[in-house]
Structure formats: C-alpha cells, structure tokens
Amino acid sequence: MRFEFATATRIIFGEGMAATLPDLARTLGTRPFIVTGAARERASALVSALSAQTLAVSGEPTVDLVREGARQAQEAACDVVISIGGGSVIDAGKAIAIIGTNGGEPLEFLEIVGKGRAITVPPLPFIAVPTTAGTGSEVTRNAVLGSTEHRVKASLRSPLMLPRVAVVDPELTYGLPPEVTAFTGLDALTQLIEPYVSIRANPLVDAICVAGIERIASALRCAYHNGADRDARHEMALASLFGGLALANAGLGVVHGFAAPLGGQWKAPHGALCAALLAHGMAANVAGLRARAPQHPALERYTAIARLLTGRSEASVEDGIDWVKALSEELSIPALRTWGITEADLPGVAEKAAKASSMQANPLPLTEEELIAVVSAAL
Numbered sequence: 098m099r100f101e102f103a104t105a106t107r108i109i110f111g112e113g114m115a116a117t118l119p120d121l122a123r124t125l126g127t128r129p130f131i132v133t134g135a136a137r138e139r140a141s142a143l144v145s146a147l148s149a150q151t152l153a154v155s156g157e158p159t160v161d162l163v164r165e166g167a168r169q170a171q172e173a174a175c176d177v178v179i180s181i182g183g184g185s186v187i188d189a190g191k192a193i194a195i196i197g198t199n200g201g202e203p204l205e206f207l208e209i210v211g212k213g214r215a216i217t218v219p220p221l222p223f224i225a226v227p228t229t230a231g232t233g234s235e236v237t238r239n240a241v242l243g244s245t246e247h248r249v250k251a252s253l254r255s256p257l258m259l260p261r262v263a264v265v266d267p268e269l270t271y272g273l274p275p276e277v278t279a280f281t282g283l284d285a286l287t288q289l290i291e292p293y294v295s296i297r298a299n300p301l302v303d304a305i306c307v308a309g310i311e312r313i314a315s316a317l318r319c320a321y322h323n324g325a326d327r328d329a330r331h332e333m334a335l336a337s338l339f340g341g342l343a344l345a346n347a348g349l350g351v352v353h354g355f356a357a358p359l360g361g362q363w364k365a366p367h368g369a370l371c372a373a374l375l376a377h378g379m380a381a382n383v384a385g386l387r388a389r390a391p392q393h394p395a396l397e398r399y400t401a402i403a404r405l406l407t408g409r410s411e412a413s414v415e416d417g418i419d420w421v422k423a424l425s426e427e428l429s430i431p432a433l434r435t436w437g438i439t440e441a442d443l444p445g446v447a448e449k450a451a452k453a454s455s456m457q458a459n460p461l462p463l464t465e466e467e468l469i470a471v472v473s474a475a476l
Contacts, residue, residue, distance in 0.1 A: 100299035102346050103256055104236045105225070105263040110338065112331070115226060115266040118179070119146045125222035125261060126177030130170040132190040134182035140228065143181055150175055154182065157250070157360060157367070158189035159243045160203045167196035167203075170221070179224045183281070184232025184367065187225045188240035191258050194220035195240075203242060208454060209251040210244050216255035225260040228269040230320075230333035231281025231368050233288055233341020235263035241357070241367075249361035252454065259345075267327075267334035275321050279428035280368030282317040282333060286310065286421075287371045288340030290402055292347035294382065294395040295458040302347040309339035310405045321428055348458025351450075352378040355472055358449035365436035372430040376421040377474040381467050382460055383414050395460035433475045440476065443469050 109117065122129050129149035133140045135156075144151055150173045152166045170178065170193055178197070180190030196203055199218045204211040225235035234240075239254040273281075292298060293306035312332040319329035355378075356370045379399065386393045396414070403417025404410055438446075447468035450456060463471075 098299070100297075100301070100346075102299075102301050103238065103259060104342055104345065105260040107262045108236065108265065108338070109262065110265045110335065112266060112268050114264055115143060115269055118143055118224070118226060118264060121224060121262055121264070122147055122177055122179060125224070126175070128173065128175045128177070130173065130175035130178045130193070132166065132178065132180045132182065132186050132193065134186050134228070140181035143226070147179070149179070152189075154186045154189045156185065156364070157243050158185050158192065158240070159245060160207070161245065163189060163192040163196060163203045163242060166193040170197050175221070177222045177224070179226065181226045181228060183227065183229040184234040187227060187232070187234035188242065190225065191220070191223060191234075191240040191260070192242060192253050194223040195253060195255070195258060197221045203253065204244070206253050207242065207244065207251050208254060209452070210247040210249055211251065216253070216257055219257050222261045224262045224264065226264045226266070226269070227337070229273060229277060229281045230267075230270050230330070230337040231284040233285065233337050233339070233344060235260060235265060236338060236341040237345040243361055247361070249449065250357045265334055265338050267331045270330050270334055271325065271327075273324060275324065276429075278321050278324060279430060280366050280372055281337070282313065282320065283372035283375060283425065283428070283430065284368035285333070285337040285340045286313045286317070287352050287375050288344045288349065289313070289336065290375070290379070291350035291352060291458070292343035293402065294398045294460050295347045295350060296460060297347045297458050299347065302343050305339045305343050307405065309336040309343070310402060312336040314406045314408065317424070318427065349455040350378065350459040351382060351456060351463060351468075351471060354450040354453040354456030354459065355446065357453045357455065358446050359433070359438065362446075363436045363438055369431060369436075370433070372425055372428070373433050373475045374471065376418050376425065377471045379418050379421065381463060381471045383418070385461050385463055385467060390461055393460060433472065438476065440473070443472050446472055
C-alpha cells in the first residue's frame with residue numbers, strides 16, 4: 098500500500114482560538130490583506146484588530162474577483178493573506194495568494210477551461226479562518242473559481258496552496274442561519290462519504306471519515322434546529338475539518354463531479370447542490386457496483402456508512418440512502434429545479450460532469466445514462 102497525506106502546515110482548533118489571529122498574522126507578515134464574506138460584520142472584530150486592506154466576496158469566487166483582489170494586494174504591498182469566511186472566501190484568498198507571487202492571469206493556472214499552467218512559486222503566506230462548517234477549504238490544496246466566460250467552475254490546484262495556518266474556531270459558526278447550516282453541513286457529509294468510497298481511499302483517510310460521519314450523524318440535526326447548541330456546533334466544525342482533510346488526500350466523486358458544472362451555470366450555493374445530489378449519487382454508485390463490480394470494497398463501505406448514519410448495526414445500504422433522503426427533507430433542501438435547472442439541461446450537465454476532476458476518484462465510471470439519472474432524480 099502506498100499513499101501520502103498532506104495538509105496545512107499548522108491547524109489550530111478550539112473555541113475562542115480566533116482571538117490568536119492578530120498574533121499569528123504578525124509572525125507571517127506586516128501588511129495583511131483580508132478577504133471576507135458579504136456579511137462582513139461576522140469578521141469585523143478580527144478585521145479591526147488587524148487594521149488591514151480588505152476585499153469582500155459576495156457569492157461564489159470568480160476569476161475576475163481574484164484578478165482584482167491580487168491587483169489590490171500587490172498595490173498595497175501586502176505580504177500575508179487572511180481569509181475569514183466560508184469556503185468561497187477561503188478559496189478566493191488562496192487564489193489571490195497564488196497570483197500575488199506567480200503573476201499572470203488566473204485562467205493561465207485554471208484546470209479544464211484554462212491552460213492548467215503549473216504553479217511553481219510559493220504563494221504569499223495564507224491563513225484560513227472558516228466561519229461555516231462545511232467546505233473544509235482551510236485544509237485543501239485547491240481553490241474553486243467560477244469563469245463567467247465559460248459558465249463553469251474549475252480549480253486552481255497545487256500542493257503549494259495548502260494554507261500556512263488554519264484556525265478553526267466553532268464560536269464563529271454560532272450565528273449561522275438554519276439554511277446555511279443545512280447546506281454546509283450536508284456538503285461536509287458528502288466530503289466524508291465520497292473520500293471513504295474513493296479509489297484513492299487509504300487507512301488514514303478512512304479513520305478521519307468514520308469519525309466525521311459519526312459526528313455529523315449526531316450533530317447536524319441539532320445544529321439546524323438549535324443554532325445555539327454549542328456541542329453540536331463544535332462537532333460540526335470538527336467534522337467539516339475532517340472532510341477537508343479527507344477530500345484533499347483521497348479525492349471526491351459523482352456528487353462533486355456534478356457540483357462544478359451546475360455551480361458554474363446556475364447561481365446556486367455549492368452546498369445546496371451537493372445536498373440535493375448526495376442520496377442519488379450514493380444510489381447510482383451502489384447500483385453500478387452491484388451490476389458491474391459486485392466484489393468492489395466500496396460496496397462494504399456503503400454498508401458501513403449506513404450503520405454509522407443510522408446507528409444500527411444491521412442497517413443496509415438502502416437504509417443509509419433513505420437516512421440521507423429523510424435528513425434532506427427535514428432540513429428543507431431544495432430540489433435542483435429551484436435554481437432554474439430543467440430536464441433539457443441534463444444531457445449537457447452530465448457530459449460536463451463526466452469530465453470533471455472530482456469524478457476521477459469515483460469508485461467506478463458511471464455511464465451517460467446513469468449520470469443523467471442521478472441529476473434527474475435530484476430535480
């Protein structure tokens with residue numbers, strides 16, 4: 098067995114640890130560039146303490162936004178980049194840190210629709226401070242950007258993009274509204290399930306996925322119905338971190354394969370797309386494995402997932418899929434048609450999903466018909 102495991106240089110986890118950010122920043126630079134979300138008040142205390150140049154990200158990060166952010170950071174001679182926000186904010190910060198030292202246009206480095214140029218120069222020191230519990234971007238080596246020109250989302254990707262420091266403070270998630278809690282929480286669950294059944298799974302990732310799935314199974318409902326539940330918020334922040342560690346080292350699968358083209362063409366939150374697709378992606382993989390690879394170890398892993406989710410030692414694969422469907426209904430996850438996606442769009446979406454980088458780690462290749470069936474079931 099051969100595998101590697103890479104993550105942020107330093108991970109700091111715990112309630113109240115965001116207060117250490119000003120001192121951490123001073124160890125890496127003297128002129129910070131801070132990237133925040135549109136709701137800047139959630140990071141206002143930290144921004145004030147750092148007294149820095151700031152950029153707000155509204156919605157998903159784009160090539161244009163990163164280009165502008167890199168320009169501002171360079172003009173202000175910033176020497177450290179700090180993202181305080183959700184996955185979009187963290188991805189924008191990673192990309193700005195990379196362009197800040199490598200120069201050029203973001204599209205030069207972007208996969209799929211860009212030139213895929215290798216990133217060779219280390220980025221500006223980067224600190225990631227998540228304020229949601231879902232993406233795990235604080236410990237991943239890529240940044241997902243939308244290209245308005247190509248109507249798709251694709252990644253900048255390099256081991257050099259792993260943050261220098263990840264500060265995960267559950268207190269920053271206490272104010273998340275139920276909808277965001279649901280979307281990001283089911284994204285985190287997806288990012289634990291897909292690496293666990295991935296063709297690149299390994300024992301270290303396995304342990305992380307099992308621990309994360311157990312936490313989400315017990316905590317997500319509580320965090321959704323009672324956002325002030327400190328224990329639930331703590332467990333979700335930890336599970337999200339685990340999901341980031343897992344996907345960065347074992348890859349993803351069919352759900353994220355669809356999330357990239359869907360998110361690029363329609364203005365839908367990434368987590369909402371993953372949440373709508375998760376149960377159907379699981380069902381398609383299980384059916385494909387049973388039909389074409391009945392001895393594949395991923396089938397046993399789907400059974401293990403069902404038992405972790407339901408808490409029942411006799412649970413079947415179908416029980417696990419039904420559990421995800423029931424949770425999605427309880428958390429009011431909108432169907433894909435909510436975002437304007439129609440039946441006529443599905444063949445094109447399936448074609449793009451088949452080529453997505455996330456799809457390459459799926460436990461088996463899915464046919465065009467199977468892919469269309471997945472997204473159709475989520476409509």
